Amino acid sequence: MHKIFIKLLATLLLSLAAATPACAVDEDGYDLWLRYRPLERAAQARLQPQARTLVLAGKPSPTTQAALKELQRGLQGMLGSAPAVSATIQDGSLVLATPAMLPELATASSPLRAELTALGSEGYLLRKTRLQGHHVTLIAANSDIGLLYGAFAWLRAAVIGAQPEAASAPKLQLRLLNHWDNLDRTVERGYAGASIWDWWALPDITDRRYVDYARANASLGINGTVLNNVNSKPEVLTAAFIAKAAAVADVLRPYGIKVYLSARFSTPLELKETDTADPLSPAVQAWWRNKADEIYRAIPDFGGFLVKANSEGQPGPQDYHRTHADGANMLAAAVVPHKGIVMWRAFVYAHGDDKGTDRAKQAYDEFTPLDGKFAANVMVQVKNGAIDFQPREPFHPLFGGMPKTPLLMEFQITKEYLGFSTDLAYLGTMFEETLHSDTKRAPQGLTVAQVIEGKALPEAARQAGLTGMAGVANIGSDRNWTGHHFDQANWYAFGRLAWDPQASARAIAVEWAAQTFSADARVTAPVVDIMMMSRETVVDYMTPLGLHHMMGTGHHHGPAPWVDNLERPDWNPVYYHRAARDGIGFDRTASGTNALAQYAPEIARQYADPRTTPTQLLLWFHHLPWDYAMPSGRTLWAELLHRYDTGVRGARELQSRWMALRPMIDERRHDEVAQRLRRQVANAELWRNACIAYFQSINGLPLPPGVTPPPKPLDYYKAIQVPYAPGRG
Ligand code: GCW
Numbered sequence: 001m002h003k004i005f006i007k008l009l010a011t012l013l014l015s016l017a018a019a020t021p022a023c024a025v026d027e028d029g030y031d032l033w034l035r036y037r038p039l040e041r042a043a044q045a046r047l048q049p050q051a052r053t054l055v056l057a058g059k060p061s062p063t064t065q066a067a068l069k070e071l072q073r074g075l076q077g078m079l080g081s082a083p084a085v086s087a088t089i090q091d092g093s094l095v096l097a098t099p100a101m102l103p104e105l106a107t108a109s110s111p112l113r114a115e116l117t118a119l120g121s122e123g124y125l126l127r128k129t130r131l132q133g134h135h136v137t138l139i140a141a142n143s144d145i146g147l148l149y150g151a152f153a154w155l156r157a158a159v160i161g162a163q164p165e166a167a168s169a170p171k172l173q174l175r176l177l178n179h180w181d182n183l184d185r186t187v188e189r190g191y192a193g194a195s196i197w198d199w200w201a202l203p204d205i206t207d208r209r210y211v212d213y214a215r216a217n218a219s220l221g222i223n224g225t226v227l228n229n230v231n232s233k234p235e236v237l238t239a240a241f242i243a244k245a246a247a248v249a250d251v252l253r254p255y256g257i258k259v260y261l262s263a264r265f266s267t268p269l270e271l272k273e274t275d276t277a278d279p280l281s282p283a284v285q286a287w288w289r290n291k292a293d294e295i296y297r298a299i300p301d302f303g304g305f306l307v308k309a310n311s312e313g314q315p316g317p318q319d320y321h322r323t324h325a326d327g328a329n330m331l332a333a334a335v336v337p338h339k340g341i342v343m344w345r346a347f348v349y350a351h352g353d354d355k356g357t358d359r360a361k362q363a364y365d366e367f368t369p370l371d372g373k374f375a376a377n378v379m380v381q382v383k384n385g386a387i388d389f390q391p392r393e394p395f396h397p398l399f400g401g402m403p404k405t406p407l408l409m410e411f412q413i414t415k416e417y418l419g420f421s422t423d424l425a426y427l428g429t430m431f432e433e434t435l436h437s438d439t440k441r442a443p444q445g446l447t448v449a450q451v452i453e454g455k456a457l458p459e460a461a462r463q464a465g466l467t468g469m470a471g472v473a474n475i476g477s478d479r480n481w482t483g484h485h486f487d488q489a490n491w492y493a494f495g496r497l498a499w500d501p502q503a504s505a506r507a508i509a510v511e512w513a514a515q516t517f518s519a520d521a522r523v524t525a526p527v528v529d530i531m532m533m534s535r536e537t538v539v540d541y542m543t544p545l546g547l548h549h550m551m552g553t554g555h556h557h558g559p560a561p562w563v564d565n566l567e568r569p570d571w572n573p574v575y576y577h578r579a580a581r582d583g584i585g586f587d588r589t590a591s592g593t594n595a596l597a598q599y600a601p602e603i604a605r606q607y608a609d610p611r612t613t614p615t616q617l618l619l620w621f622h623h624l625p626w627d628y629a630m631p632s633g634r635t636l637w638a639e640l641l642h643r644y645d646t647g648v649r650g651a652r653e654l655q656s657r658w659m660a661l662r663p664m665i666d667e668r669r670h671d672e673v674a675q676r677l678r679r680q681v682a683n684a685e686l687w688r689n690a691c692i693a694y695f696q697s698i699n700g701l702p703l704p705p706g707v708t709p710p711p712k713p714l715d716y717y718k719a720i721q722v723p724y725a726p727g728r729g
Contacts, residue, residue: 220495
């Protein structure tokens with residue numbers, strides 16, 4: 001008996017050892033998805049012959065140097081030795097070349113010529129081919145930055161063990177991070193430490209981290225970054241800060257990343273250099289022109305300005321009875337000689353709050369009359385949904401509502417409303433849901449992705465090619481950059497979707513998991529399962545069935561559906577869920593605020609009836625009685641309870657799936673995620689219990705059999721305070 005037991009134990013231990021990937025050495029997450037750990041022997045044997053030497057076919061530039069360095073770093077890590085850089089092409093060379101470097105790529109007889117032309121200025125081609133009589137692997141592009149992107153793509157394929165993509169070009173021109181970082185290094189809605197931009201130390205002292213930040217972004221094709229918060233300060237446009245921004249720009253430039261700044265509309269007035277900020281004042285216009293000239297002297301490839309105006313107390317053109325277009329066009333005129341752009345945010349809800357206007361309608365009402373009135377170098381930047389980065393929102397009706405204006409998508413990568421960096425939520429699925437939404441707008445029904453790709457724009461605007469996606473960054477000074485190891489996946493997914501808005505969230509998750517943890521399917525598959533269920537789990541325990549905006553005041557963490565005392569009605573959770581004796585939900589149909597009319601007629605018709613409204617958006621559009629019969633056969637009240645329980649079960653499921661991965665993942669990262677998952681379960685239970693206790697206090701209904709009552713009375717949940725929560729900026 002004893003012997004059998006020992007034998008069994010030995011077998012078990014052996015199989016565990018076999019299951020443990022060789023890389024299970026502690027990691028801190030700093031390397032992100034660019035870890036380049038040693039490959040299995042067989043994979044090494046496949047890779048080695050493809051990169052015996054590295055050849056740059058032309059003169060080096062800082063960008064191609066970065067590409068070579070990255071290839072050496074990657075190959076050193078994966079194979080244990082880095083190939084030498086050589087000037088001559090041989091069998092087994094990995095060759096980086098543009099047509100300008102290697103004229104044979106440009107000759108009419110070259111089969112690659114047409115392919116390359118189609119890839120534009122940033123695309124790349126990976127190909128096993130013959131060059132000068134030798135068998136080589138070719139990374140080809142039309143520009144140095146294309147070569148850098150190609151090098152990263154080649155490395156990604158090598159790590160994952162995939163066939164390198166044959167050819168790829170970005171579908172959007174601008175792929176931008178928006179940092180909500182303040183000049184004192186606090187970060188508004190940041191949950192990963194302090195800002196990585198050390199404004200005090202700049203410009204003389206630049207952190208090595210800036211290079212790794214640039215590498216990570218370039219590996220995804222991110223090509224611009226707005227350094228400072230949209231709630232901006234005038235000082236950022238003073239000479240001292242322009243010099244600091246220029247120092248950052250110098251570090252990022254070789255990686256194809258342009259620097260942009262958030263501009264405060266009243267800057268000249270606040271700096272006391274004009275006596276108004278009226279966009280039609282010649283003195284103000286001249287001030288901005290001079291300011292733009294000054295910036296471009298320091299940063300010749302400066303991208304332009306991002307502006308939050310007349311929103312949440314920020315100054316703007318409406319302070320002078322001018323329109324958003326007047327304001328945007330004035331700034332656009334200042335940067336246009338330098339080929340700069342203005343990104344003007346549509347996140348406004350300044351008017352009508354006290355007149356019962358639905359906040360969800362305000363941006364559309366204010367911006368659609370301005371369609372066609374913006375200068376050619378202005379983009380209107382629109383959040384994915386009409387309220388504010390909630391765990392689930394229908395797509396913003398402005399997508400499809402401004403056919404003459406280039407629209408820049410704004411996603412929030414940092415998880416202000418999805419559990420900060422303590423809860424695990426993969427946002428790839430959320431971004432994908434918005435991007436794949438069909439706006440049902442002419443000509444033949446465009447998805448949101450197609451709208452931001454410019455497919456609805458008139459020909460001239462389409463030719464100008466102003467298209468883009470921005471993501472509010474979740475990056476900070478934390479060693480692992482994003483606080484939660486899995487929040488790295490949200491940075492990653494944003495970047496990959498900005499390159500190709502039609503890419504699949506699942507495929508992106510597979511790529512990320514394989515690079516971040518292990519390409520071993522026994523790791524990748526369960527990690528991807530966790531990721532794919534995570535966001536819906538958060539929706540279930542926070543805001544199921546289309547509920548929204550029920551979080552705690554100010555810090556936005558945890559449940560507070562009872563809040564009804566804030567200075568603006570549309571800051572109160574009760575404004576959004578409208579729970580009362582008779583039912584719950586926000587009537588946005590014709591019998592309510594008619595926000596539905598802002599969508600294409602086909603959608604408006606479909607959603608006018610709760611029976612044909614997607615269940616997941618039901619209470620976003622409808623106010624329904626508690627005993628409304630759901631498709632599941634439950635009453636609405638029972639369904640709501642069921643969803644909360646599903647959310648809590650889901651959180652526990654995330655945890656148990658992760659715990660099962662313990663033998664396969666290095667102890668440090670496993671433990672850091674495990675600790676957060678424990679807290680997530682508690683957070684899920686809190687949301688469930690507090691919301692049920694509150695809604696029950698409103699409807700007075702009993703809990704159906706099998707539903708566990710909240711363990712504490714409502715007052716207990718109401719009394720919970722979270723002082724000093726992070727992210728207040
Ligand atoms: O609602 C919000 C956030 C603010 C943010 C604002 C915005 C930068 O809570 O912190 O301010 O959105 O997007 O401008």
